Amino acid sequence: MTPIVLIPGLVCTAELFGPQLPALWTRGPVTVASHLGGDSMAAIAEDILSNAPPRFALAGLSMGGYIAFEILRRAPERVERLALLDTSARPDTPEQTEKRRGLLSRLDSEAFEAVVEPVLRGLPAPARRDDDALFQINLRMAQAVGVDGFRHQVRAIIGRADSRPDLSAITIPTLVLVGDQDALTPPDIAREMAEAIPNARLSIIPDSGHVSTLEQPEAVTAALLSWLDA
Numbered sequence: 001m002t003p004i005v006l007i008p009g010l011v012c013t014a015e016l017f018g019p020q021l022p023a024l025w026t027r028g029p030v031t032v033a034s035h036l037g038g039d040s041m042a043a044i045a046e047d048i049l050s051n052a053p054p055r056f057a058l059a060g061l062s063m064g065g066y067i068a069f070e071i072l073r074r075a076p077e078r079v080e081r082l083a084l085l086d087t088s089a090r091p092d093t094p095e096q097t098e099k100r101r102g103l104l105s106r107l108d109s110e111a112f113e114a115v116v117e118p119v120l121r122g123l124p125a126p127a128r129r130d131d132d133a134l135f136q137i138n139l140r141m142a143q144a145v146g147v148d149g150f151r152h153q154v155r156a157i158i159g160r161a162d163s164r165p166d167l168s169a170i171t172i173p174t175l176v177l178v179g180d181q182d183a184l185t186p187p188d189i190a191r192e193m194a195e196a197i198p199n200a201r202l203s204i205i206p207d208s209g210h211v212s213t214l215e216q217p218e219a220v221t222a223a224l225l226s227w228l229d230a
Contacts, residue, residue: 001028002080003053004228007035009062009086009211010153011116011142016061019217020224027228028057035067036145039152041160045070052078057228059083059175061213062185063153069163072170083175083227085220086210088185089163089193100154112147113139125181125209137214167196174200175227179208179215201227 004024008016014032017024024030037047044067058079060068065087072079092100106115120138121129128134145153174197178190187204194202203223208216 002228003056004028004030005048005052005056005058006030006032007048007058007060007064007067008032008141009060009064010157011120011145011150012061012063012138013141013144015137015141016211016213018214020213020221023221023225024228027225029053031056035063035153036149039155041067041070041156042074044156045074049075049078054078055080057081057083059085059224060087061085062087062210063157066157066160066163069166070161073161073166079172081173081175081227082170083177083224084190084193085177086179086182086185086190086212088189089167089196090189091160091162092158097158100158104151104154107147107151112150113143116142116150122183123210124215125179125207127207128209128215134211134214138211164192164196167193168198170197170200173227173230175203175223176200177203177205177212177220177223179205179210179212181208182210182212184210201230 006017017032021030033048035044038044055078058068065084103115124134176190176194178187180187194200205212205216205219213220
């Protein structure tokens with residue numbers, strides 16, 4: 001069985017993949033990688049690679065997808081399969097970078113929870129944005145990452161590379177998955193990746209925003225199992 005490495009998104013922990021773990025475990029040993037190992041994609045990728053199995057299936061959500069691209073650039077021979085969940089191959093736009101730097105500057109005068117709460121509220125599909133149980137999961141993960149982890153992760157995201165030129169060279173079985181109501185990395189972004197990666201499979205999850213693993217866990221689990229079994 002192939003080992004599986006999962007990489008969470010910004011201010012997320014292993015809890016992001018909690019609903020999927022029991023099913024994925026039946027396909028091979030599962031590791032949820034820590035992405036607290038630096039303030040650049042290079043440093044985080046190297047840290048994950050130093051602790052990963054020799055060869056593995058790799059799945060990343062949002063920031064986890066950015067890290068997955070960096071891992072592929074550094075050690076493509078170690079990755080057997082790739083799943084890109086609610087993520088993008090594009091670099092930050094100047095407007096996105098400005099917003100991220102604004103969040104970092106607010107941390108100098110505001111409580112961490114006050115800074116990240118509006119971000120977390122905007123992640124799910126509109127119908128789930130008042131779902132307190134879902135919000136509490138996202139807040140709990142953010143608190144576990146903490147303010148220092150948040151700073152490092154945002155800096156890494158700002159400095160990430162444009163991965164679009166690398167997409168055509170990806171020949172391993174690849175799943176590109178996105179929530180149909182993902183406002184951060186919408187379906188058009190996922191479609192762009194799926195069309196550029198040879199033989200990639202695109203899965204659009206109904207009634208889901210940016211945290212698809214928590215919003216529509218059964219549909220995401222089924223898509224991941226199909227990816228592993230293909």
